[in-house]
Amino acid sequence: MxxxxxxxxxxxxxxxxxxxxxxxxxxxxxxxxxxxxxxxxxxxxxxxxxxxxxxxxxxxxxxxxxxxxxxxxxxxxxxxxxxxxxxxxxxxxxxxxxxxxxxxxxxxxxxxxxxxxxxxxxxxxxxxxxxxxxxxxxxxxxxxxxxxxxxxxxxxxxxxxxxxxxxxxxxxxxxxxxxxxxxxxxxxxxxxxxxxxxxxxxxxxxGSNFSPILSHGDAAILKVQHWLQSTGATEVSLSVMAQRAGLEERTFLRRFRAATGLKPTEYCQHLRVGKAREMLEFTNGTIDHIAWTVGYQDPSAFRATFRKITGLAPSDYRSRFGVGAGQS
Missing domain, CATH: 3.40.50.880 (Class I glutamine amidotransferase (GATase) domain)
Incomplete structure (x- = not known):
């Protein structure tokens, strides 16, 4: 070893x-x-x-x-x-x-x-x-x-x-x-x-379900991460996140990426798609409703982001991994 x-x-x-x-x-x-x-x-x-x-x-x-x-x-x-x-x-x-x-x-x-x-x-x-x-x-x-x-x-x-x-x-x-x-x-x-x-x-x-890096030791960034998880990152902006961290925006951007490996916008996309994957697997809600629930006003933008992260369209993901998948 x-x-x-x-x-x-x-x-x-x-x-x-x-x-x-x-x-x-x-x-x-x-x-x-x-x-x-x-x-x-x-x-x-x-x-x-x-x-x-x-x-x-x-x-x-x-x-x-x-x-x-x-x-x-x-x-x-x-x-x-x-x-x-x-x-x-x-x-x-x-x-x-x-x-x-x-x-x-x-x-x-x-x-x-x-x-x-x-x-x-x-x-x-x-x-x-x-x-x-x-x-x-x-x-x-x-x-x-x-x-x-x-x-x-x-x-x-x-x-x-x-x-x-x-x-x-x-x-x-x-x-x-x-x-x-x-x-x-x-x-x-x-x-x-x-x-x-x-x-x-x-x-x-x-790809793995979204698993944020939390053990980086930056308390200000961790505070924002916990807040994003609790709100679902549905209505956030760079200025609000920086304010939550108590940091200037440029400093927040640098420290957030250093701590998490992602830009704040990418982080929020992964978080939202992670929640959408769960809903597609375990609920029967329409894809448009799921898109709205996880923070996307434009369903087409949600579909494009979901495919970019998972490699599948939301409908294909549900048919493959939803609770009814494989049932006649």
């Missing part, structure tokens, strides 16, 4: 009642992905370092397992597994929610499975955002968290920095989504094939 290989640390949370099968399953999934990446001799890809974080009493989570012990570094993502017992008020201490907010503010992507989505909701991070949860919790979720746009019929809502899934076994798709982001769609597909689990092939055929 090259000494120059970068490391991406993924934290898996262990809270009271957490499904340990998911904790260990995610650990194994990332281990398989590492092995497949090594077999491809992909030294340019990061090594996935998996750590477990135990919630004990009123203390913040502490690391209790590390797949590749090394000096501490920022977490790229935190995954919150499900709980078969369901959610009970007081299941997690306030210190956990404070820790989750701190990690998110530092650039970590947070993913919640089933009850994990509820813990994210309890932290307040999902307010104003879209999310999903297990169907048995949907009614109570909607009543308890009215500020969250619940999509109970959608199995996974990938909102860039916050990902929620609905099924108890959806931890595998969440894990594969992160493998796709960090190691690429071919490694994710190979991992799914080895484990014999389902995985959408839209990423391998049309």
């Amino acid at each position: 090259s000494l120059q290989r970068t490391v991406a640390e993924l934290g898996v949370l262990i809270y009271p009642g957490a499904q340990m099968a998911a904790v260990h399953g995610l650990t194994d999934l990332f281990g398989v992905a590492n092995r497949i990446a090594a077999e491809h001799q992909a030294a340019q890809l990061p090594l996935l370092r998996v750590s477990h974080w135990q919630v004990t009493g009123d203390l913040p989570p502490t690391r209790v397992y590390d797949s590749h012990p090394a000096p501490e570094q920022s977490l790229v993502a935190i995954l919150i597994p499900p709980s078969i017992a369901g959610f009970t008020e007081g299941q997690a201490p306030p210190s956990l929610f404070h820790w989750l907010r701190e990690q998110h503010a530092s650039g970590a992507t947070l993913g919640g499975v089933c009850v994990g989505s509820i813990l994210l909701a309890e932290s307040g991070l999902l307010d104003g955002r879209s999310a999903t949860t297990h169907w048995t919790s949907a009614k109570g979720f909607a009543e308890r968290y009215p500020a969250i746009k619940l999509k109970a019929e959608t199995p996974i809502v990938d909102d860039g920095d916050l990902i929620t899934t609905a099924g108890l076994m959806a931890w595998s798709e969440l894990g594969l989504r992160l493998v796709d982001r960090l190691l690429g769609p071919s490694i994710a597909t190979g991992t799914a094939r080895f484990l014999v689990v389902e995985h959408s092939d839209s990423a391998s055929e049309c």
Whole structure:
């Protein structure tokens, strides 16, 4: 293994009642992905370092397992597994929610499975955002968290920095989504094939779903990114983004591209198309309505941008990857 290989640390949370099968399953999934990446001799890809974080009493989570012990570094993502017992008020201490907010503010992507989505909701991070949860919790979720746009019929809502899934076994798709982001769609597909689990092939055929770079360390730019994710980047301008960052426009442009690898306009296009892909896969709304929902007043401009990013027309994308694809 090259000494120059970068490391991406993924934290898996262990809270009271957490499904340990998911904790260990995610650990194994990332281990398989590492092995497949090594077999491809992909030294340019990061090594996935998996750590477990135990919630004990009123203390913040502490690391209790590390797949590749090394000096501490920022977490790229935190995954919150499900709980078969369901959610009970007081299941997690306030210190956990404070820790989750701190990690998110530092650039970590947070993913919640089933009850994990509820813990994210309890932290307040999902307010104003879209999310999903297990169907048995949907009614109570909607009543308890009215500020969250619940999509109970959608199995996974990938909102860039916050990902929620609905099924108890959806931890595998969440894990594969992160493998796709960090190691690429071919490694994710190979991992799914080895484990014999389902995985959408839209990423391998049309490019990964939009996965913004969040761990760059520029707090002003990260603040704007979180805002863009929460608003869907539907009505934004360079001046408004620069103002949000507290920077002069030229400085903002330079720092935004340095941090994210994209111009602000390109970033917003990818974000909007990512949301459109989800809607095309899981809803039956018209393409013109989807275009309007994700911020395009001109449907033809939406179609052109969608094809440019994915290589497919929106109608072809839906027929290939929509929930009814392949059904007679």
